[in-house]
Structure formats: C-alpha cells, structure tokens
Amino acid sequence: MSVSTCPSEPRAAGALDALDRAIVLATQSGLPLVPDPWGAVGRSLGLDGDEVRSRMARMQEAGIIRRVAAVPNHYRLGYLANGMTVWNVDDAEVLRLGCEVARLPGVSHCYRRPRHLPDWPYNLFVMLHGRTRAEVERQAERLRERLGDACRDHRILYSSRILKKTGLRLAGRVDRQGGQR
Amino acid sequence: MVALDALDRRLIDAFQRDLPLCERPYAAMAEQLGVSEAAVLARLNRLDAEGVLSRVGPVFDHARAGASLLAAVAVPDAERDAAAAVINASPGVNHNYAREPQAREPQAREDLVREQRYNLWFVMTAADESQLTARLDALEAELGRPLLRLPMLEAFHIDLGFPIPWAELEGA
Numbered sequence: 001m002s003v004s005t006c007p008s009e010p011r012a013a014g015a016l017d018a019l020d021r022a023i024v025l026a027t028q029s030g031l032p033l034v035p036d037p038w039g040a041v042g043r044s045l046g047l048d049g050d051e052v053r054s055r056m057a058r059m060q061e062a063g064i065i066r067r068v069a070a071v072p073n074h075y076r077l078g079y080l081a082n083g084m085t086v087w088n089v090d091d092a093e094v095l096r097l098g099c100e101v102a103r104l105p106g107v108s109h110c111y112r113r114p115r116h117l118p119d120w121p122y123n124l125f126v127m128l129h130g131r132t133r134a135e136v137e138r139q140a141e142r143l144r145e146r147l148g149d150a151c152r153d154h155r156i157l158y159s160s161r162i163l164k165k166t167g168l169r170l171a172g173r174v175d176r177q178g179g180q181r
Numbered sequence: 182m183v184a185l186d187a188l189d190r191r192l193i194d195a196f197q198r199d200l201p202l203c204e205r206p207y208a209a210m211a212e213q214l215g216v217s218e219a220a221v222l223a224r225l226n227r228l229d230a231e232g233v234l235s236r237v238g239p240v241f242d243h244a245r246a247g248a249s250l251l252a253a254v255a256v257p258d259a260e261r262d263a264a265a266a267v268i269n270a271s272p273g274v275n276h277n278y279a280r281e282p283q284a285r286e287p288q289a290r291e292d293l294v295r296e297q298r299y300n301l302w303f304v305m306t307a308a309d310e311s312q313l314t315a316r317l318d319a320l321e322a323e324l325g326r327p328l329l330r331l332p333m334l335e336a337f338h339i340d341l342g343f344p345i346p347w348a349e350l351e352g353a
Contacts, residue, residue, distance in 0.1 A: 030236035
C-alpha cells in the first residue's frame with residue numbers, strides 16, 4: 001500500500017495535464033469490465049492502452065489516485081447505519097489520538113478539521129459504519145474510552161437520508177448514467 | 182443484504198483495497214483466486230449491477246486531483262428539501278446527506294440545540310482552490326445562509342476499506 005495515512009504529509013497537488021484529466025473523466029465511474037480495460041479506455045480517448053495504464057500508475061504514485069479497487073458499497077453489504085462522529089479533542093493530543101482511533105473497528109475515515117467557535121467546537125471527525133445504530137454507538141463508546149480525558153465532548157450525526165452520492169466528478173463530464181445509486 | 186457466495190466474498194476481501202495495475206488485471210485477479218478470467222468478469226459485472234460494488238476502478242483524492250471541502254448548513258426542517266435541491270443542483274457538489282445529531286449527555290442539550298441547525302452536509306469539489314471558494318460563496322449567497330466550512334487539515338485514515346466481518350453481517 002503506497003498511501004501513508006498516519007498522518008498524511010501534505011503534498012502538492014500533482015499537476016494533471018489534459019490527457020490525465022481525460023483519463024480521470026473516462027474512469028471515475030469505473031473501469032470497463034472487459035479483459036483489456038486500459039485498451040478500452042484508450043480507444044475512447046485515442047490513446048494506447050499502455051499509455052493509459054502508465055499514466056494511471058503515475059497518478060497513483062503521486063497520490064492523486066488513492067487506489068484502484070473493487071470498491072464495496074457498504075450499505076448493500078448490510079452496514080445500514082453510518083455515523084459521522086465529531087469529537088472535541090485537546091489540540092495538543094489530537095494528532096497522536098487521531099492516529100490511534102483511526103485503527104479502531106468500523107472506522108472508514110478519520111480527519112482533523114478546524115473548529116468554528118462558538119458554534120462548532122469539534123476538531124476530529126471519525127466516520128463509523130455498523131449494521132445498526134446500537135453497533136455504531138458501541139464503536140463510539142470504544143473511541144470515547146480511547147480518547148479519555150483529552151476529549152471534552154462528542155456527537156454522533158447519523159445520515160437520515162442520502163440525498164446525493166457520487167464519486168469524484170470533474171467539471172465537464174457528461175454523465176452517461178444520468179443518475180447515481 | 183444481498184446473498185453473496187464464497188467466491189464473491191474472497192473477491193471483495195482480496196481486491197477492495199487494491200487491484201493489480203498490470204496489463205490484464207482481471208486475469209491476474211483470476212489467477213490469484215484460482216478461477217478463470219471470464220468468471221471474474223462475470224462476478225464483477227453481477228456485483229456491480231446488484232450495487233454490491235459501487236464501482237471497479239480508481240478512487241481519486243479530491244484534494245490532489247483538485248480541491249474539495251466538507252460543508253454544512255443549518256436550515257429549518259420545513260425548508261430542508263428545498264435547500265437540499267439547491268445544494269444538489271450546485272456545480273461541484275458530490276455528496277449530500279441529511280444528518281441528525283444525537284446528544285449523549287443531558288447537560289449538552291443546550292449545545293445540541295445550537296448545533297443541530299447543521300442538518301445538511303455535503304462535499305463541494307472544484308478544479309482548484311479559487312474555484313472552490315467561488316462555488317461555496319455562490320452557493321452561500323443562493324441559500325442565504327452561512328456555510329460551516331470544514332477543510333481537511335490532517336488525514337489519519339482515508340477510505341482504504343476495512344475487513345468485512347462476513348459472519349457477523351450474516352447474523353444481522
């Protein structure tokens with residue numbers, strides 16, 4: 001795995017040239033499920049399949065592509081509850097603790113974000129996934145224990161409705177499917 | 182939950198984090214799983230069609246392929262659907278969730294009243310930072326309400342998948 005996650009070093013955005021952007025546009029909703037997917041993408045762009053593959057490898061190297069994978073839809077696998085948990089953690093401890101809680105079960109994303117006082121005191125965001133809200137609450141309880149005295153308060157925000165969910169969309173894309181799951 | 186057989190599960194377990202960027206990726210997957218390339222393609226097509234996979238392909242880092250930001254806005258319940266429609270129609274918005282907070286501690290009720298105004302959450306994306314700011318400013322003006330802007334300062338864990346506990350899920 002080429003991605004360092006704890007903590008991530010801020011890297012400059014790798015420059016995407018016009019061909020890279022065309023490849024992003026052509027692959028962001030998925031690779032063709034045919035024996036030679038690179039060639040299939042390349043044909044739609046007037047590129048060689050090897051060129052497509054080497055550019056994608058370079059984008060992965062640069063961190064622009066995090067991974068190329070069979071990306072599961074957790075909801076369809078039975079993870080019916082997802083909770084965005086937000087934590088008010090001592091600034092002196094948040095880096096160390098963020099690394100620790102990112103490894104706990106059920107965690108898909110863990111980010112530090114700025115507070116906006118007085119309305120929004122939370123500086124650590126942890127996405128939790130479980131079959132039920134009770135399970136997400138148990139996961140949150142384990143997080144609470146791990147954070148200990150460094151945590152002053154937290155909230156669990158459940159998604160009551162998914163109003164829109166898509167992968168990355170670069171401007172200029174023609175959405176052939178016309179909608180998302 | 183969709184019924185998945187042993188091969189479906191092995192496929193997801195083995196390739197939800199990474200699949201080989203080689204010349205014939207599905208043939209390489211097939212070799213690892215001990216089945217034919219055609220069988221892997223048939224599985225991927227079915228899992229994709231059933232929505233078990235959201236896609237087979239690259240996961241882009243918005244921050245590096247462009248710019249992105251998590252934002253929230255507080256709207257009264259009666260206006261929530263209308264505001265959500267405005268947000269969805271706004272260029273660059275790619276996730277939009279209605280979220281409800283729950284207070285764990287009773288003494289936090291007062292804070293909760295203030296925070297639960299933030300009931301629509303979305304991710305705004307753009308080609309670069311200046312376009313991102315322009316899009317957020319335009320949406321803020323259209324909604325007539327301030328946006329809570331929450332840029333990512335540090336990523337400790339970024340959607341690399343996690344082991345799926347198949348047996349536990351079956352018990353649900």
